[in-house]
Amino acid sequence: MSVARSRRISTLILGRVARNLMARASSGSVALVSLWPGRTDRLIIAPHDLRTADATRAAEIYAGRFVFAGKIVTCHGRSIFELEPPSDDWEAALLGFGWLRHLRAADTALTRANARALVEDWLSNPNYKRPMARRADVLARRVISLLSQAPLVLGDTDGKFYRRYLRGLAREIRQLRSAMIDIADGVPRLQVQIALCYASLCLANQARHIRTTARKLSEELQRQIVPDGGHISRNPGALIELLTDLLPLRQTFAARNIAPPPALLNAIDRMMPMLRFFRHGDGNFALFNGMSGTPSDVLATLLAYDDTHGTPMANMPHTGFQRLDAGSTVVIMDAGASPPPNVSQDAHAGCLSFELSSGTSRIVVNCGMPSTGRDNWRSFARGTPAHSTLTHHETSSCQFVEFSAMKRLLQGAPIVSGPAAVESHREAVANGMLLTTSHDGYVNRFGVIHRRVLMLSPDGTRLDGEDTVALASEGRSKGRDTDYALRFHLHPAVKANRLSDARGVMLVLPNRDVWTFEALDDRVELEDSVFLAGNDGPRRTSQIVIRQDSHHAPSVRWSFARSSSSPAATAARRSARREPELPL
Structure with a gap:
């Protein structure tokens, strides 16, 4: 383990331990905190809620069916706050009280009464205060929901409930202030x-x-x-x-x-x-x-x-992203270093990955992260192979905290080592916009640098690229691990067929536009992949893969080009000039 990586891990652990100690020291005095926010005898204003409300979900809630994060829990006459949550995401959604907006959207006397009953059930029973309820982000979401949906809960109510509501809200706010210590x-x-x-x-x-x-x-x-x-x-x-x-x-x-x-x-x-x-x-x-x-x-x-x-804008230098636009074609690229370890619990090892779209069709994507059930996919989704970039020796360009005990302590798996020196330069050339990038995420382990060059034509009908595995300044690689793979994950709506010469792939978009991927000097494989960021959950898709060895082929040149012909005509034209089949 490198000295820098050990230092980052030690800093994270010490910070977490210090927050724990401060939280424990303050927990005994929370009850003695002055009754901030003071004399809360009335609400002055309710903030607007921009999140979309669905009035049809009010009927489900009234029937005792709570659907959050892809899970359904039915009360059967019991308090929803007493039931065992099916997942952390579901529990966070319930205890954030964002569902109140659906009841407000229905705007009936029945839904208003239902909202008051549910809120009063929560505020009047301290036994419901599970650890998730005290988690700072969930508590913050609940305070905002109780403020923004106050017109729903307090409409047509009596003074007694009004005062009880304000007392409960003040208690939540006091807990939120103390939660700042350990967040x-x-x-x-x-x-x-x-x-x-x-x-x-x-x-x-x-x-x-x-x-x-x-x-x-x-x-x-x-x-x-x-x-x-x-x-x-x-x-x-x-x-x-x-x-x-x-x-x-x-x-x-x-x-x-x-x-x-x-x-x-x-x-x-x-x-x-x-x-x-x-x-x-x-x-x-x-x-x-x-x-x-x-x-x-x-x-x-x-x-x-x-x-x-x-x-x-085309260049976001502080965040570390680049964008190429031409015609109806868009390329968005990650050209930045890893975020600081303390905010990297969700960060990915996707340096120099890019996404490509044409009009309303996405072509090349990263696998993304599912909106629910993240724990099942998190390790895969954060790795470099889940991104449309080069992976050296099937190893991620970032290293994450691995040990379970340490993950529990740090509340996640932050990045402790990754690309630090990431370079990007863009310039307009005769054939389009040229973007030259590199990162050092593989230098410490393999002694190599990944360089990627992209050029988008002025009309957006062609994207040329070259990926290179170059020796770092030391002049030699570390070990014999010189294999690498170049991946381009395809959106599930794209139909992909490998061409007969095994050096290209024909891509048919939902609108019947045809794009062709070519790598004339390298064998191209079409393999299974998964698209995790769909609204309907993970979906099967395909990925274009080129495998090489940097000793024999340190560079791979490739291109995506849009064809004006039909899929059949494109295949026939491509077959007429195909090269001999590569030996298996």
């Missing part, structure tokens, strides 16, 4: 600050807390949102999750006639263009660093707040 860095920490800021704005007699919460939120935004608008975790999905809360927060400040913090306004202004940067022609986000299926309804709502409606 994972990244999005959860920012969500807690957002929730506390909402609480100070929405409840009465909180004037002295507004400035404090706004300052802490500003500090966290400045730390986590990098100058180009990306999040420090390098997960595109973090932008959707955060903007869904930040945009209503900006409105809440305005509704209270209080100037929003400049850091909040600046963060939103930087983040909005990133939404367009990561979008393919079909509206879905590129699958990098933990991104799962794109919530298209929420994304459409967020984009309605984008006043610029401009063309996405």
Whole structure:
């Protein structure tokens, strides 16, 4: 184990142990904390909820059927909070209380009464407070839900329930403040600050807390949102999750006639263009660093707040992504180093991977991460072979915490070693836009550097690429492990057929457009793959694979080209000039 890797692991462990000790020390005094948020005798305002509501789900909830994260639990007359949850994702969704918006969408006396009964059941029974309920991000989500859905729960109610609701809400907010001591860095920490800021704005007699919460939120935004608008975790999905809360927060400040913090306004202004940067022609986000299926309804709502409606920027140097646009073709590439270990629990080893789309059809993708049941796929999805890039000796370009005990302690498997020196350079040339990149993720173990060059033609009908395994500055490889594989995972909607000369693949898109992949100097295989980020769960698909040995062939040249002919004509034209079949 390298010294740098050992140091990162030690830092993570020491940080986690310190947070545990602080949390234990503070747990005994939580009950003695002053009754912040003060004299909560009324709610002043309820923030807007941008998440999509489905009124039809209100009937299911009234019937005692709770469907979250792909799992169904039926109450059969018992309290839903007493039942054993089928998964952590399901429990987090239940205890986040986001489902209240579905009851509000139905807007009937029956659903309002149902909402009050469920909330009162939760607030009046301390036995329901399981560990998941105290998890900081779940607690933050619940506080925001109880604030934003207060009109539903408190409508047509009496003063006694109103006061009980406020007391329960104040108790949740106090717990949220104490949860700040022991919370994972990244999005959860920012969500807690957002929730506390909402609480100070929405409840009465909180004037002295507004400035404090706004300052802490500003500090966290400045730390986590990098100058180009990306999040420090390098997960595109973090932008959707955060903007869904930040945009209503900006409105809440305005509704209270209080100037929003400049850091909040600046963060939103930087983040909005990133939404367009990561979008393919079909509206879905590129699958990098933990991104799962794109919530298209929420994304459409967020984009309605984008006043610029401009063309996405091509280069995001601080987050580490590149984008090539020509005609109707889009290429989005991960050209950045691994995120800091403390925010890398969901980060992937996908350096120099790219995704390719034409119009509304995605062609080359990464496998992505499923929206539910992540634990079953997490190890595979984070590895380099699950990405459309080069894998050296079937080894990921990043190393993750591996031991189970350490994963439990660190609440995940952060990256402890990965690409640090990632270079990217783009320039306009006569034949199109040229992007030259490299990363050093394999230097310590194998003594090699992966270089990738992409060139997109001006009309977007051709993408040429070259991948090279080059010796590092030491001048020799480490060991005899010189094999590598080049993978291009295909979207499930693409029909792929390997050409008879075994050096190309014909790709038929859903709209019947035809693209051809070619690698004239190398044998091409078409193998099984899996697309994890589908809205309907994991789906089988295919991947184009080229296997080589850097001693004999340190470089592989390849291309994707769009054909104006039908699939049959393309195959006939390609067969007429095919080269002899390679020996098996």
